[in-house]
Amino acid sequence: MKTRLGVAAATLLALVASIVVLVPPAHAAVGLHISGGRLVEANGSPLVLRGVNHAHTWYASQTSSFANIKSLGANSVRVVLSNGHRWTRNDATDVANVISLCKASRLICVLEVHDTTGYGEEGAAATLASAVDYWISLASVLRGQENYVIINIGNEPFGNSGYQNWTSHTTSAVQRLRTAGFEHTIMVDAPNWGQDWTFTMRDNAQSVWSADPARNLLFSIHMYGVFDTAAEISDYLGRFRSAGLPIAVGEFGHNHSDGNPDEDTILSYTQQHGIGWLGWSWSGNSGGVEYLDMVTNFNVDALTSWGQRLFNGANGIRQTAREATIYSGATPTTAPPTTAPPTTAPPTTAPPTTAPPTTPPPAGACSATYTIVGQWQGGFQGEVRVTAGGSGTTGWRVVWTYANGQTVNQAWNATVTRNGSQVTATNVSYNGTLSPGQSTTFGFIGSWTGTNSIPPVACNAL
Structure with a gap:
């Protein structure tokens, strides 16, 4: 202190x-x-x-x-x-x-x-x-x-x-x-x-x-x-x-x-x-x-x-x-990712001196943004931010479809399933309820070859 x-x-x-x-x-x-x-x-x-x-x-x-x-x-x-x-x-x-x-x-x-x-x-x-x-x-x-x-x-x-x-x-x-x-x-x-x-x-x-x-x-x-x-x-x-x-x-x-x-x-x-x-x-x-x-x-x-x-x-x-x-004595139902995180160094710029913008929350039930946090040969770490709309959520589901053969291998803070190139992520017990404008994130480790483009992402409230 x-x-x-x-x-x-x-x-x-x-x-x-x-x-x-x-x-x-x-x-x-x-x-x-x-x-x-x-x-x-x-x-x-x-x-x-x-x-x-x-x-x-x-x-x-x-x-x-x-x-x-x-x-x-x-x-x-x-x-x-x-x-x-x-x-x-x-x-x-x-x-x-x-x-x-x-x-x-x-x-x-x-x-x-x-x-x-x-x-x-x-x-x-x-x-x-x-x-x-x-x-x-x-x-x-x-x-x-x-x-x-x-x-x-x-x-x-x-x-x-x-x-x-x-x-x-x-x-x-x-x-x-x-x-x-x-x-x-x-x-x-x-x-x-x-x-x-x-x-x-x-x-x-x-x-x-x-x-x-x-x-x-x-x-x-x-x-x-x-x-x-x-x-x-x-x-x-x-x-x-x-x-x-x-x-x-x-x-x-x-x-x-x-x-x-x-x-x-x-x-x-x-x-x-x-x-x-x-x-x-x-x-x-x-x-x-x-x-x-x-x-x-x-x-x-x-x-x-x-x-x-x-x-x-x-x-x-x-x-x-x-x-x-x-x-x-509880037994976990899942285990953490075992793939090492990317080895790029953190940014060195100073933090902002002003508060973040206060943009009103989206009017819909929820929205989602997909970000590539880090990338290395054959692998990458991604993050999706889910933001509740004006009515908030009691649960959410995010769906995207890869166009370049990428796959999700491991994920955390969401339940993730795959059906071919389509990926579906739903909230877990502690992050489904979001008040209007509130956000939560989930992350994942994926694989890619050739191209790793960012797919369109859809979010639906449950």
Whole structure:
């Protein structure tokens, strides 16, 4: 949790889809992993993080917080730890207990080293390399937990100085963990106090992703005052989606000293596109940001206005969280795409400075637009955006016919069938109901030879 221009971190405590696959997965994964640009479980079930941050390293006695967070509907918790560089080290016994508490409360556990916060600008901060040393020292309690634990290497690893080294330091950290035998999903935080206003992570994410031999990274952006408009939020997250790279919002709040985040757009956009998030933070904030507490004095029965918004509001945790199937025992009906996303780098242009146009929704029941997100020899990734007309929808069906022999091999966020060259896609349970003007998207991996023209697309409400 940080500022656009560098408020010192020492003053702050803070700091999906149903997927249809028309071909079987290539192999079984060890645990949580990335497939088709999304976080999924070992059994192929999508996992959209819906949880909160908990400042465990400063409040280690608040062990009841895990069960309390779960009781309000969360499916995950991001746990603040220290490697001993700046705060009291959380040793292997303590970390093993944290993992046990997460599992007992049926939560996915995102573990992060907080000492790296603001390195390069904050003189007391630790390097990412020291965070890797810490994780390696915990190998005995982390191995075997790949179904339950995500390793967030280091919180906000650069401030507003030295962030040019983010790519090389992050690449080195990831590769060291893989060399040490870690197969977990690794979460990678952005620089600039987590907010990436220089677009360093955005523009170098592809190279970091490609450098991970496991291709099992989840990029994390922290959204505070830098993300105070809908255009900035949708542009930043949308560029990762377009590049086929996994992204989550690792921290965000409803207010901050550097500006007023647009939390409503953060919640609505991530829900629409199956992007995970973890709000900051459960309780215990100080240094002038006490308003970011979700409950007062760690009391689950004393929700603050921020807590009410995040847990019980529109697109909040109670409405959108789904428990990981590793706990529920559910068996997915489909598996995620196994074809790698295109390897083109994300665009490097700055986000728009004005809000998107407010064109009235189409008058008909629904409309659809077909886009080729990326293309490579013999394959491509496509996306279709469905927009409700003036009456809204309770379900939709999109149909197109290929003219050049293309085929759809895998799809997500829609049920897709083929009849010769004709492709039919219908909504899944969570994205059929659209209010007037509201949009949703589904994606797919296809094959092509010779020509890959864009077909006309028809949309009908059901």
